[in-house]
Amino acid sequence: MGGAQFFNQDLSPYCKRLKATIAVYDNFKPESKFHPNWGKDRVLEVIKTCGITQKSDEVGAEETDGVIITVNVPNVTSDKGVLRFALYDKATFMRTPLDGQITTIKEGKASIELKNVAPGAYAIICYHDGNNNDTFDYDNNGMPAEDWGMSNNPVLMGPPTFDSAKFTVENKSLDLTIKF
Incomplete structure (x- = not known):
């Protein structure tokens, strides 16, 4: 995604995947306190490139909201x-x-x-x-x-x-x- 934005390539496939990743982080339950549970902050930072913030838009509201x-x-x-x-x-x-x-x-x-x-x-x-x-x-x-x-x-x-x-x-x- 980093290089795509500088070569005017479509970012929507990356943005869709990032939105889905937020749901994975929200549903993840570490098996113990020693299992990693980090990374969501970085995804939220990168997803801003898509023009989405967690406050202003529900993450996944475009294509993935309601897809069950x-x-x-x-x-x-x-x-x-x-x-x-x-x-x-x-x-x-x-x-x-x-x-x-x-x-x-x-x-x-x-x-x-x-x-x-x-x-x-x-x-x-x-x-x-x-x-x-x-x-x-x-x-x-x-x-x-x-x-x-x-x-x-x-x-x-x-x-x-x-x-x-x-x-x-x-x-x-x-x-x-x-x-x-």
Whole structure:
């Protein structure tokens, strides 16, 4: 973004991403006091280049305000533990999620809302953390020991890929169903 502004390039893709980043900072909860929780101040400073301040404009009010992804999982095998969800783009897939949420299970069903998602291509992976140990467990053969699923519900013969789970967010809310 730094160089783009000096070469008269369109800054709107960068601005959209920065707005979405604010929502990630607002929803982030460090796992402990030793986990980093800094960076929002710098994003707010850079976003001023877009002509947006947190006071004068709600961050994300243009394209991302109101863009909500509702994710439903209708077939959880047990109400024990929690479901853990992660939202990725292509660059972060299976590494550090853009957003993550945890929810309880009631009568074999669970759902979450991911708010203020910027338009773009994303994938969601979720798993049933039945023992609530904050880890996706594997058996002795390296196969998943806990139920899991991903957007688009692809049938895979190997590890998940971004392209098989990819969906597009535009300027409207979206409902997804993930089945285990």
